[in-house]
Amino acid sequence: MKNRIVEASIQLFDQKGFTATSIKDIVEVLNVTKGTFYYYFKSKQELLRDIHLNYIDDLIDQQERILGDEEKDCTEKLHGIIYMVISNIRTNKESARIFFREMRHLSDKHVEEIRLKRNLFRKNYQSLIESGISEGEFKTTIPADMLTFGILGIMNWSYYWYNPDGDVSEEELAVIFTDIILKGVKTQKLV
Amino acid sequence: MKNRIVEASIQLFDQKGFTATSIKDIVEVLNVTKGTFYYYFKSKQELLRDIHLNYIDDLIDQQERILGDEEKDCTEKLHGIIYMVISNIRTNKESARIFFREMRHLSDKHVEEIRLKRNLFRKNYQSLIESGISEGEFKTTIPADMLTFGILGIMNWSYYWYNPDGDVSEEELAVIFTDIILKGVKTQKLV
Amino acid sequence: MKNRIVEASIQLFDQKGFTATSIKDIVEVLNVTKGTFYYYFKSKQELLRDIHLNYIDDLIDQQERILGDEEKDCTEKLHGIIYMVISNIRTNKESARIFFREMRHLSDKHVEEIRLKRNLFRKNYQSLIESGISEGEFKTTIPADMLTFGILGIMNWSYYWYNPDGDVSEEELAVIFTDIILKGVKTQKLV
Amino acid sequence: MKNRIVEASIQLFDQKGFTATSIKDIVEVLNVTKGTFYYYFKSKQELLRDIHLNYIDDLIDQQERILGDEEKDCTEKLHGIIYMVISNIRTNKESARIFFREMRHLSDKHVEEIRLKRNLFRKNYQSLIESGISEGEFKTTIPADMLTFGILGIMNWSYYWYNPDGDVSEEELAVIFTDIILKGVKTQKLV
């Protein structure tokens, strides 16, 4: 039941927003009563925190598995993470969007806990970029932090528009984005 | 007074979210009564719509002024729009974030109205890309729509992290992002 | 303007009820502002009182003109009043219904004023019946007060269903009702 | 509790009118909170609908029991219904008056539902009259529909003035009204 509550809430929080979703909305989907909700969760906020934690823990997990792969160079790892994020859209789109939008509704204590993990995820990305630079794979002229934010922007925005069942497959999109980031879009001028 | 209400609301909606901000919150900032609010706005939703419209109309305006400049090529126009968006962060960060997050709280009628303009903004971007490709400035291998979404991602995400008073100036960031998009981050392999 | 306010209010009070009609509703119909309303009326209640007074004063007037006619006997006067009331439906339906339904929303002071006139109207009716009985026109077995209430019931209820532009004309309906009251509906058994 | 809310509301709606009665008024009588009200009723309108339905369903029930009695002729049935209505004044005066006055505050959907039943009640009356006419009990010169409206007028108006604990008993009033309707008030002229 606890899981069913989480699943239903994720859908509703994504559709209507955390504040605009009432406990009544949630339990009506599940055909149970409010008492049931409070048997499993101390509060609405606690549920939100669970959703945030599930999402970010899983994401960091996947990220670190890719970054830890010693057989890949930075370029390959970059592609790996990009593909990983895009693959997550199919399965975790709603959680991700809740994560982006509803963090401010966590309690102060929880917001800190989550922010640390969120930063860790970004820092991991940035470390990869920095390694790539020091390994000579990426240009030295690019500020690693700005590039990281740029890539995160491309990735995170995908959750709002990309349809994995549309014309472009996840693999294709990962290649397209990796390509743009690595090589740019400008035609090569012959000198 | 109407303007003061809009200004105060933008701050609050950005900080706390539309649903979590009450009319009381708004009027307390302005030291007026709830009646005053409803003298100027038929509903909270109508205020939200005003904020959305102000934002997107202004943005499209700026965009079309740049795109209409006949002396610039596509590469220059791309840089122009990127710089324009980044400059807006200082003045319009809050409105923009409200625009990204709170659209679903508009009434059905207004959501359609806004969505059309939102799409127009994106389509204008995409047309620029397509022109760039047909002019030979951009690679033919890049799908224009995906690239557009990518660039929008980079831009829109900036509203959440970029601090115009930090180490990197608006001009610098515009150059950095334009550069990444045009030339990529990968070091040039010597053949 | 004062008259226009009264006219518009009568329509609205009849349609929506006194309490459910707002000053805003009234002034919007007239395309003026609330200030205008309060220039002509001290309060919403005062307007309601005006409507009540206009209605009942006029009605009593008409009634007394008929009752004072020395050339008619009681039977004829009864028919006269019945016809008078039915004729009023076309012109005063709305006022009448407001009169029946909204009296309780007058201030205590005004409610008394109106109630006196309302009773006067009824008493006038009853006096006619009593005269008819003592003149030998009406049966002595009928309690005059009960009969009066009965006739008033027939009359007043007409305001809720009778359509003067329908199949039955005002004259016809007056005859039908007078007939029923005078002669009853039962077939005469031959002994 | 639901029943207590209905009972209290009936008293208040009758005294003050539906619109002028607030939820606060209702729950204060019962010493509960507004939340309790909304636990039992979705809205104030829904409560009004319940009151209407209870009233009219019960009334039609009683009516049809009388009309279905095969041992009575039309004249007796007419008296039966008149007596039934008058008896209801003691027990249902308030509901009846709410029924007459507050129908317009129902939602469009419910107003239709109620109107159908209201018409059914009237049509049942009218059928009785028509039977009486075709059975030779009532005069053929009387239009059945107009007579029906007249009788309804007498009956319904009673709810506004008749005091069952006054000088005239329910049985007496029923006889008086039946008598007037059947035989009229005019003295028999000897030819």
Place this chain on the structure above:
DNA sequence: GATGAATGAGATTTCATTCAT
């Protein structure tokens, strides 16, 4: 594990009225 009744605080909105201009 789960329910059903209840609460208290607060949300959006309405409204009669006032008053300076």
Place this chain on the structure above:
DNA sequence: TATGAATGAAATCTCATTCAT
């Protein structure tokens, strides 16, 4: 005469939460 801005009180309704069962 009439307006427009503003108010303060109150109305309907929502909602997170509690608790006895």
